[in-house]
Amino acid sequence: MNIFFYFYKNIYHSNFFKFKQLAIPLLLIIILSMMILPLPTFILDFFFTFNIILSILILLVALFTKHTLDFASFPTMLLFSTLLRLALNIASTRIILLNGHVGTLSAGKVIEAFGHFLVGGNFFIGIVVFIILLIINFMVITKGAGRIAEVGARFALDGMPGKQMAIDADLNAGLIGESEAKNRRIAINREADFYGSMDGSSKFVRGDAVAGIFIMIVNILGGLTVGIFQHNMSLKKAAATYTLLTIGDGLVAQIPALIISTAVGVIVTRISGDEDVGEQMLHQLFSDPLLIAISGCILGVLGLVPGMPNFIFLFFMSLFFILSWIIYNQKIQKDNIFAQKNNILLQKKELKLSWENVKIEKLISIELGSKLISLVNGNESTIFLKRIQGIRKKYANNFGILVPPVYIFNNESSKDTYFILIKGVIIATGKVIPDKLMALDSGNVDNNATLEGIKVTEPTFGMPAIWIEKKLEYEAKTKGYLIVDASSVIVTHLNFVIQHNLHELLDRYETSKLLERINQLMPGLVNDLTPNLISLTIFHKVLKNLLLEQISIKDIRTIIETLIDYAPSTKDVQELTSIVRLTLGQYIVQKIFNNAKEIKVLGLEHNLEKIFIKIVQDKNNQVLEPTLKNNFLLQTEKAIKIQDSLGEPLVLVVKHDLRVFISKILRTHFTHLVVLSDMEIRDQRKIYVTHFIGSKM
Structure with a gap:
C-alpha cells in the first residue's frame, strides 16, 4: 500500500509523468506499427471499436462547439483519424488475405458483424450499400466540406488586413489597450491558420474516400486469387467469403469516415456564436409560431x-x-x-445612480456625418488614423506635449459635414466629399486654366478650391493644382485646431503624468519643485501660458530649473511665465528667425509705447480705451501686411513690461503675429525695425 501511495504521489503527479505529451506520439507509433506488424484479431477488433468511438466523439465535440477556435486541434485530429483508418485497412487486408480461407471469423468479430448482420450476409447487397456510402461521402459531404473550407480559408486570409486595421483604429482611438490589441491579433492569426489547415486537412478525408474504393477492389481481387490458387477454393466459395470480409472491412472503415466527414461539414459551415450547432438550428427553425402553423x-x-x-x-x-x-x-x-425585467431595471436605474451615469466629455474628438463614415472603414481608415497618429507624434516631438487620443463619432444629424470638438465644444467645422478630390491653387495655376468640378472654399485657410472627380487628378496636377483627398482636408483642419488650442489640451492629469516621467529620467528634480516651492496648479498654468503662445515645453529641464530658482521670490503665474520665457529666449528667437544674420521686426511708435506703459502701470485699471484699441488694431493690420510683403517673420518687439499686455490684445485678432520682449533677444545679431506701429495714429 505504501508503494502504491508513493507511486501516486511522486510519479503520477510529478512533472516527469506527462501523459498528455506522450499520448499522441504513442498513438502515432501504434498506427505505424499496425501498418507493418501483423495483429491478432482481438487487437484488430479493439482498434476498430476505438475508431468508431473516436469518430462519434469528434462529431459530438464539433456539434457542441460554440466557437470555431474552441476546436482548433480539429485539422490535426483529421490527420490522425485518417491515418488510423488507413492503418486498420492495411492490418485487416493482411489478415483477410492470410486467414480468409478459414471463414468469416478469421478477420475478427467486428468485420464479421458488419459483413453478415448489417447486409444480411448477401455480398451483392453489401457491395451496393458500400458503393452508396462511398458516393455520399465522396461526392456530397466531403466535396462540399472541402469547397467550403477552401472558400473559408480564402475569405479568412482576405479579411485579415481589414480586421488588423480595425484593431489599429480602436487602439489609436484609445478604445482598447496594447494587451487587448495583441490578444485580438493573435486570435485573428489563429483563425486564419485554422481555416488554412482545414483547407488542407479536408483533402485527407477526400483522399481516404478514394483510397477506400481501391482497397475494396484490391481486397476482392487479391482474395479471389489467394483463395482459388493458394487454398484451392471454388470460385463461388472464394467470392462469397472474401467479398463478405472485404465489404465488412469497408463498412467498418467507411461509417467512421462518413461520421468524420459530417464533423468536417459541421465545423466549416457553422457560424461562431454563443450557441452550439444544435441550439442554433432548433432556435432558428422553431422560433416563429406563424411559420410552423x-x-x-x-x-x-x-x-x-x-x-x-x-x-x-x-x-x-x-x-x-x-x-x-x-x-x-x-x-x-x-x-x-x-x-x-426591463421595468425593474429602469426603476433601479431611476432609484440608483452612480458616477457611471455621468458622461465625461472627451478632450478632443471628431464627429463625422453619415456620408463620411467610409473614411474610418476599410482601407481608408488606416490612412485616416495614421495621419491623426502622425499629428500626435509631431506635437510630441516639436512641443513636448502628448496630445490626447482623438475620438471619432458618427453624427447622424449631418451628412457631409465634420465637426472638431474640444471638451465638447465645436471649435471648427467643414464639408468634404469623400469620393472626390480637392484641387487647390498652389500659386502656379494659369489664370486661363479651367477645371470641371464643384467650387468651394477650403475650410482651414479659406482658400478657393474645387472638388473634382478622381479621374481628373492628372489633368489638375498638370495645370498646377495641389491635390488632396477628403481625409487630408479633415486632418489638416484638425492639425490647425490642435496647434491653436494646445494649451486647452494640457490638463492637470497630463501635467502630473509629465512630472512622473521627468522624475523617472531625472530623479530629485521634481521633488525640489513641487510641492515644496510651487503647487501643481501653478506649474500647470505656466506650461499652459507657454503653449498658448506656441512655445515648446520640450526643454522641460530648463523650465523646471528656472522655476526652482525664482519660485521662492514670487508665486505670480504671469511673472513666472515671463521669467521662463527669458530663459528660453534663445530657443524662441532661433525657432522664429533660424540662422538669419539680421532680425527684421515690427516695433511700437514711441508715443504709443508711453501710453501703453502708463496703462500697464495703473494696476487698478489696465483697460484700453475702445477708440485707441480699434486704431491700434488697424495700424497693426497694416504693419503686418508690410512685413508680409517683405517676406519677413511676423514679429513685434516691445519692452519687457508691455509684452503680456500687448500679446493679450493682439492674440485673438492676429494668430500668426508673435509678440517678443526686447529682453528675449539676447544674441548678437543686428535688429532692424521695418515699421513702427502707431506712427500715423
Missing part, C-alpha cells in the same frame, strides 16, 4: 390528397399545430418576463 396547414392539405398516407400527414399536421401553440405561449411569456 403555415407548415401544418400545408401538411393538412397534402394529407387530404387521395392515395397519400393520410394518417401520417394528418399526424404531423396536428403535431405542428400543437408545437406552434406551445411556442406562441412561450414567446408571450418571455416577452412579459423581459418587459417586467
Whole structure:
C-alpha cells in the first residue's frame, strides 16, 4: 500500500509523468506499427471499436462547439483519424488475405458483424450499400466540406488586413489597450491558420474516400486469387467469403469516415456564436409560431390528397399545430418576463445612480456625418488614423506635449459635414466629399486654366478650391493644382485646431503624468519643485501660458530649473511665465528667425509705447480705451501686411513690461503675429525695425 501511495504521489503527479505529451506520439507509433506488424484479431477488433468511438466523439465535440477556435486541434485530429483508418485497412487486408480461407471469423468479430448482420450476409447487397456510402461521402459531404473550407480559408486570409486595421483604429482611438490589441491579433492569426489547415486537412478525408474504393477492389481481387490458387477454393466459395470480409472491412472503415466527414461539414459551415450547432438550428427553425402553423396547414392539405398516407400527414399536421401553440405561449411569456425585467431595471436605474451615469466629455474628438463614415472603414481608415497618429507624434516631438487620443463619432444629424470638438465644444467645422478630390491653387495655376468640378472654399485657410472627380487628378496636377483627398482636408483642419488650442489640451492629469516621467529620467528634480516651492496648479498654468503662445515645453529641464530658482521670490503665474520665457529666449528667437544674420521686426511708435506703459502701470485699471484699441488694431493690420510683403517673420518687439499686455490684445485678432520682449533677444545679431506701429495714429 505504501508503494502504491508513493507511486501516486511522486510519479503520477510529478512533472516527469506527462501523459498528455506522450499520448499522441504513442498513438502515432501504434498506427505505424499496425501498418507493418501483423495483429491478432482481438487487437484488430479493439482498434476498430476505438475508431468508431473516436469518430462519434469528434462529431459530438464539433456539434457542441460554440466557437470555431474552441476546436482548433480539429485539422490535426483529421490527420490522425485518417491515418488510423488507413492503418486498420492495411492490418485487416493482411489478415483477410492470410486467414480468409478459414471463414468469416478469421478477420475478427467486428468485420464479421458488419459483413453478415448489417447486409444480411448477401455480398451483392453489401457491395451496393458500400458503393452508396462511398458516393455520399465522396461526392456530397466531403466535396462540399472541402469547397467550403477552401472558400473559408480564402475569405479568412482576405479579411485579415481589414480586421488588423480595425484593431489599429480602436487602439489609436484609445478604445482598447496594447494587451487587448495583441490578444485580438493573435486570435485573428489563429483563425486564419485554422481555416488554412482545414483547407488542407479536408483533402485527407477526400483522399481516404478514394483510397477506400481501391482497397475494396484490391481486397476482392487479391482474395479471389489467394483463395482459388493458394487454398484451392471454388470460385463461388472464394467470392462469397472474401467479398463478405472485404465489404465488412469497408463498412467498418467507411461509417467512421462518413461520421468524420459530417464533423468536417459541421465545423466549416457553422457560424461562431454563443450557441452550439444544435441550439442554433432548433432556435432558428422553431422560433416563429406563424411559420410552423403555415407548415401544418400545408401538411393538412397534402394529407387530404387521395392515395397519400393520410394518417401520417394528418399526424404531423396536428403535431405542428400543437408545437406552434406551445411556442406562441412561450414567446408571450418571455416577452412579459423581459418587459417586467426591463421595468425593474429602469426603476433601479431611476432609484440608483452612480458616477457611471455621468458622461465625461472627451478632450478632443471628431464627429463625422453619415456620408463620411467610409473614411474610418476599410482601407481608408488606416490612412485616416495614421495621419491623426502622425499629428500626435509631431506635437510630441516639436512641443513636448502628448496630445490626447482623438475620438471619432458618427453624427447622424449631418451628412457631409465634420465637426472638431474640444471638451465638447465645436471649435471648427467643414464639408468634404469623400469620393472626390480637392484641387487647390498652389500659386502656379494659369489664370486661363479651367477645371470641371464643384467650387468651394477650403475650410482651414479659406482658400478657393474645387472638388473634382478622381479621374481628373492628372489633368489638375498638370495645370498646377495641389491635390488632396477628403481625409487630408479633415486632418489638416484638425492639425490647425490642435496647434491653436494646445494649451486647452494640457490638463492637470497630463501635467502630473509629465512630472512622473521627468522624475523617472531625472530623479530629485521634481521633488525640489513641487510641492515644496510651487503647487501643481501653478506649474500647470505656466506650461499652459507657454503653449498658448506656441512655445515648446520640450526643454522641460530648463523650465523646471528656472522655476526652482525664482519660485521662492514670487508665486505670480504671469511673472513666472515671463521669467521662463527669458530663459528660453534663445530657443524662441532661433525657432522664429533660424540662422538669419539680421532680425527684421515690427516695433511700437514711441508715443504709443508711453501710453501703453502708463496703462500697464495703473494696476487698478489696465483697460484700453475702445477708440485707441480699434486704431491700434488697424495700424497693426497694416504693419503686418508690410512685413508680409517683405517676406519677413511676423514679429513685434516691445519692452519687457508691455509684452503680456500687448500679446493679450493682439492674440485673438492676429494668430500668426508673435509678440517678443526686447529682453528675449539676447544674441548678437543686428535688429532692424521695418515699421513702427502707431506712427500715423
